[in-house]
Amino acid sequence: MRVGSALGHFERFTLRNGLRLLVAADRSSSLVAVAVVYDVGFRSEPEGRTGFAHLFEHLMFQGSAHVGKTEHIQLVQGAGGVMNGHTLADLTAYYEALPSGGLELVLWLEADRMGALALSEQNLRNQVSVVEEEIKVNVLNRPYGGFPWIPLPALAFDSYPNAHNGYGDFAHLEDATIEDAKDFYHRYYTPSNAVLVVAGGCMPEEVVDLAGRHFGGIEARPTPARRSFAEPRLSKERRRIIKDVLIPQPAFVAGYRVPDPISRMRDYAAYVVLANVLSDGDASRLRARLVHRDRSVTDLACVLGVFGNDTFTMRDPVLFQVVVFHPGIASTDSLLAVIDEELDRLAADGPTEDELARASASSASSHWRGLDPVLDRALALAGAEVVHGRAELVSEIPGLVKAVGGEEVASAAADLAHQHRAIVDLQPGGGS
Amino acid sequence: MASRRATSRSTVDGPEQSEGDAVARRPSIGPIRAPRASRVVEENLEGLHVIVARRPEVPIVELRLGFPLAADLIRKPAAATVLSDSLLAGTVRHDRAGLASAVQRIGGRLTAGIAGDWMLVSGSVLAEHLVEMLRIVGEVLGGASYPTSEVSADRDRMAEQFLIALSQPDVIADEQLGRRLYGGHPYASGLPRPAALRQVSAAHVRRLHAETLAPALGHFVLVGDVTPSRAIDAAAGAFEPWLAKSPAAATAPLDPLPAVRLGPIQLFDRPGAVQSNIRMARLAPSRTDPWWPAAALANLIFGGMFSSRLVENLRERNGYCYSPGTSFDHGRAGSSFVIQADVATASTAASLNEIGYELGRIATQGVTGEELESAQRYALGVLSFETATQEGLANTLANLAIMGLDPGYLDRHSAALKRVKRHEVDEAARRLLARLQMVTVVLGDADQVGGSLALVADVQHRPLSVPE
Numbered sequence: 046m047r048v049g050s051a052l053g054h055f056e057r058f059t060l061r062n063g064l065r066l067l068v069a070a071d072r073s074s075s076l077v078a079v080a081v082v083y084d085v086g087f088r089s090e091p092e093g094r095t096g097f098a099h100l101f102e103h104l105m106f107q108g109s110a111h112v113g114k115t116e117h118i119q120l121v122q123g124a125g126g127v128m129n130g131h132t133l134a135d136l137t138a139y140y141e142a143l144p145s146g147g148l149e150l151v152l153w154l155e156a157d158r159m160g161a162l163a164l165s166e167q168n169l170r171n172q173v174s175v176v177e178e179e180i181k182v183n184v185l186n187r188p189y190g191g192f193p194w195i196p197l198p199a200l201a202f203d204s205y206p207n208a209h210n211g212y213g214d215f216a217h218l219e220d221a222t223i224e225d226a227k228d229f230y231h232r233y234y235t236p237s238n239a240v241l242v243v244a245g246g247c248m249p250e251e252v253v254d255l256a257g258r259h260f261g262g263i264e265a266r267p268t269p270a271r272r273s274f275a276e277p278r279l280s281k282e283r284r285r286i287i288k289d290v291l292i293p294q295p296a297f298v299a300g301y302r303v304p305d306p307i308s309r310m311r312d313y314a315a316y317v318v319l320a321n322v323l324s325d326g327d328a329s330r331l332r333a334r335l336v337h338r339d340r341s342v343t344d345l346a347c348v349l350g351v352f353g354n355d356t357f358t359m360r361d362p363v364l365f366q367v368v369v370f371h372p373g374i375a376s377t378d379s380l381l382a383v384i385d386e387e388l389d390r391l392a393a394d395g396p397t398e399d400e401l402a403r404a405s406a407s408s409a410s411s412h413w414r415g416l417d418p419v420l421d422r423a424l425a426l427a428g429a430e431v432v433h434g435r436a437e438l439v440s441e442i443p444g445l446v447k448a449v450g451g452e453e454v455a456s457a458a459a460d461l462a463h464q465h466r467a468i469v470d471l472q473p474g475g476g477s
Numbered sequence: 478m479a480s481r482r483a484t485s486r487s488t489v490d491g492p493e494q495s496e497g498d499a500v501a502r503r504p505s506i507g508p509i510r511a512p513r514a515s516r517v518v519e520e521n522l523e524g525l526h527v528i529v530a531r532r533p534e535v536p537i538v539e540l541r542l543g544f545p546l547a548a549d550l551i552r553k554p555a556a557a558t559v560l561s562d563s564l565l566a567g568t569v570r571h572d573r574a575g576l577a578s579a580v581q582r583i584g585g586r587l588t589a590g591i592a593g594d595w596m597l598v599s600g601s602v603l604a605e606h607l608v609e610m611l612r613i614v615g616e617v618l619g620g621a622s623y624p625t626s627e628v629s630a631d632r633d634r635m636a637e638q639f640l641i642a643l644s645q646p647d648v649i650a651d652e653q654l655g656r657r658l659y660g661g662h663p664y665a666s667g668l669p670r671p672a673a674l675r676q677v678s679a680a681h682v683r684r685l686h687a688e689t690l691a692p693a694l695g696h697f698v699l700v701g702d703v704t705p706s707r708a709i710d711a712a713a714g715a716f717e718p719w720l721a722k723s724p725a726a727a728t729a730p731l732d733p734l735p736a737v738r739l740g741p742i743q744l745f746d747r748p749g750a751v752q753s754n755i756r757m758a759r760l761a762p763s764r765t766d767p768w769w770p771a772a773a774l775a776n777l778i779f780g781g782m783f784s785s786r787l788v789e790n791l792r793e794r795n796g797y798c799y800s801p802g803t804s805f806d807h808g809r810a811g812s813s814f815v816i817q818a819d820v821a822t823a824s825t826a827a828s829l830n831e832i833g834y835e836l837g838r839i840a841t842q843g844v845t846g847e848e849l850e851s852a853q854r855y856a857l858g859v860l861s862f863e864t865a866t867q868e869g870l871a872n873t874l875a876n877l878a879i880m881g882l883d884p885g886y887l888d889r890h891s892a893a894l895k896r897v898k899r900h901e902v903d904e905a906a907r908r909l910l911a912r913l914q915m916v917t918v919v920l921g922d923a924d925q926v927g928g929s930l931a932l933v934a935d936v937q938h939r940p941l942s943v944p945e
Binding site (some may be wrong): 052066071073074075076103114115118119121122123124125126127128142143144145146147148149150152153170171172173174175176177179181182185186187188189281291292296299325326328329333336337340344345370372399402403406407409410413414416417418421 | 503504505506507534535536565574575576577578579582583584585586601602603604620627630633634637638640641644646709720726750751752754758772782783789792793794795796797798799800819820821850851855857859861862865866867868869
């Protein structure tokens with residue numbers, strides 16, 4: 046395939062305090078994006094403090110040594126920019142994108158909160174309320190809220206980091222203290238535990254100067270030791286039925302384990318292709334059969350990761366999820382039997398050459414579309430650098446997918462078919 | 478790919494500088510460069526309006542095909558919904574899976590859907606395969622066959638999907654607001670009902686295809702790594718059988734939106750709800766009204782950006798709400814302005830009171846010069862973002878075309894935003910943000926919120942019908 050540009054290209058620098066800087070300059074752009082990604086997510090939050098990593102993300106917008114509450118956002122938007130943050134299992138990202146004349150302002154803002162966050166009791170209480178409203182909007186007040194990303198890990202895993210609810214229990218959120226926030230900040234928000242990416246309309250030399258000026262003076266602190274989240278695969282199938290009065294039709298998710306994406310990326314890529322062959326597009330195996338032929342399913346998807354946008358920004362263990370919404374014409378068991386049958390068929394015969402070619406072409410296409418927005422480019426590079434230690438991975442993904450052969454997809458299908466899975470079965474109605 | 482440590486340069490590791498030097502002083506922002514211009518070429522192909530913009534940054538081409546819907550299809554949205562969902566169910570040459578495979582094989586993506594008062598076919602493809610993609614689109618436009626069995630399965634599946642959509646509180650609130658705001662206008666219909674979807678026939682959909690997806694009614698947008706003249710020639714060839722079809726009657730213009738009948742707050746009961754969905758709305762200027770730029774800026778200052786008065790109040794000061802906001806909805810028949818806030822049940826009346834206070838404050842006291850400057854820069858920045866990517870530019874151009882606006886509108890609007898004076902925003906705030914001009918709908922646990930709401934407004938309890 047012709048390479049139309051070099052959007053995945055970057056230069057890498059390291060400041061003396063350990064902060065890594067990647068610059069992906071694209072001088073044709075009048076916009077610039079800045080991403081600061083810290084190597085801490087909700088899997089690392091302390092026991093008894095579920096939801097703390099995400100709550101802390103909110104506190105990062107509440108002011109720092111030279112920036113008042115709400116001022117960060119006023120300044121970025123007042124410079125014509127957009128900004129936000131998000132917390133995933135293994136990382137927390139902060140980002141801005143704006144006309145390139147605002148680059149130094151944004152670097153200054155990010156450095157100020159990396160170096161000297163301002164924490165106050167009043168702002169903590171306010172953001173606990175805001176987070177609780179966020180959880181009500183997205184989970185408690187909404188049919189299918191939090192499905193499957195909250196109940197599936199709770200069933201599929203036993204250890205606290207993997208199993209707990211990353212949005213958090215209200216009791217834990219309300220117990221959070223300023224001391225907790227100071228400890229968390231001191232431990233995880235160190236320069237050497239972060240990656241700074243500047244992408245788009247900028248000059249690398251200038252970015253290096255500005256980054257040095259604003260981030261260089263931040264005190265070096267020890268990089269937190271990273272614990273392993275590994276836990277064994279299930280020794281027998283687990284199933285949980287959840288009754289929900291809010292939902293109009295049933296849904297279920299089956300969660301399977303896959304190889305470690307860090308140490309076995311080539312193997313992991315086979316599961317990415319498997320997901321595509323099973324559920325991507327009307328010709329995919331599960332969609333063609335269950336949605337269009339049997340007409341027993343309304344919608345389905347195969348997802349690698351917690352949310353699906355984190356396929357390449359998660360460490361082991363990662364779940365391969367088959368998520369199914371259906372009108373209840375067929376039982377959960379009979380639908381699971383079809384999934385098993387299709388996995389067995391792929392395990393025995395492998396995918397067709399055409400299926401592999403289609404997976405490869407659609408992966409290349411979504412790769413380019415995904416890198417076109419300068420902000421998404423910055424976030425992809427930062428996420429890969431934090432989790433894999435290699436932002437180069439971003440450019441390599443289409444090649445990795447293309448290199449996957451039929452036998453590897455067959456092995457991946459066999460692995461899913463033969464392991465014990467966790468099934469969360471959501472049923473309309475009361476009780477539990 | 479360069480990989481080097483730059484520690485040899487003192488500037489990288491910086492400060493020997495002291496506080497109060499570079500670190501304490503907030504950097505100023507440089508001038509905002511104009512977004513890179515795109516050359517946009519327009520052409521008329523047998524009545525089909527074609528718009529092509531070259532954007533070679535990534536080797537992809539984005540395609541959009543927009544068709545306005547007739548008033549009757551907006552009033553009864555089930556048929557158009559099935560039309561769009563079954564468009565890709567098969568052609569004379571391919572079945573559904575065959576079409577999907579052909580698209581995927583060239584790194585393509587192709588979907589169809591209803592966006593309010595128009596139908597949008599949307600796709601993308603690896604640039605080297607554009608011609609093949611155009612052939613597939615042409616085959617669908619000229620020969621979608623709507624197999625009876627596929628249509629009946631699709632309509633049942635859509636019924637299930639809309640059952641799920643209509644169970645979401647934000648959707649229910651928006652539906653009730655639409656009815657309240659638009660009265661007898663087709664826009665009041667909102668989303669299709671499951672029962673209506675189950676009655677749509679394949680024969681009806683085939684007839685609608687000919688009436689709705691007619692070349693003379695359509696706007697075709699191509700953005701990406703293309704040479705415009707070559708892309709237009711390729712489209713002319715690939716669409717030939719479809720373009721040759723007899724021209725359809727023009728879609729009649731929609732009736733303008735009727736004046737809103739004001740009245741008490743409508744409270745819809747959702748027992749056990751842990752939040753209330755508050756919606757307030759009124760009619761608004763369209764994008765061609767002279768006071769539109771000032772109204773757009775007044776909106777940003779009031780609630781249309783994160784650093785707005787409404788977010789500062791409801792979220793950052795009071796913690797009542799995660800993501801309050803305001804926005805405009807521009808349709809072919811007219812425009813409306815909506816305030817939305819999903820708030821804690823216990824804070825429902827207090828939130829409504831705060832929204833009323835902020836409306837009154839901006840309408841009577843206007844805005845500050847600093848607020849205006851921020852809003853102007855934000856508006857220009859957002860315009861840059863909307864047109865900075867292939868996908869964003871394609872969506873923007875298709876949207877403008879459906880509304881009857883030419884691509885040059887973007888530059889004119891940018892220039893107009895820059896020229897707006899403070900007194901014009903104050904005047905726009907008086908016109909747009911007058912509290913007593915709004916209709917209000919609340920969806921929540923009526924037992925819990927009804928009493929306190931009655932302290933701050935006239936409240937009418939309304940039954941909530943379950944979608945069939």
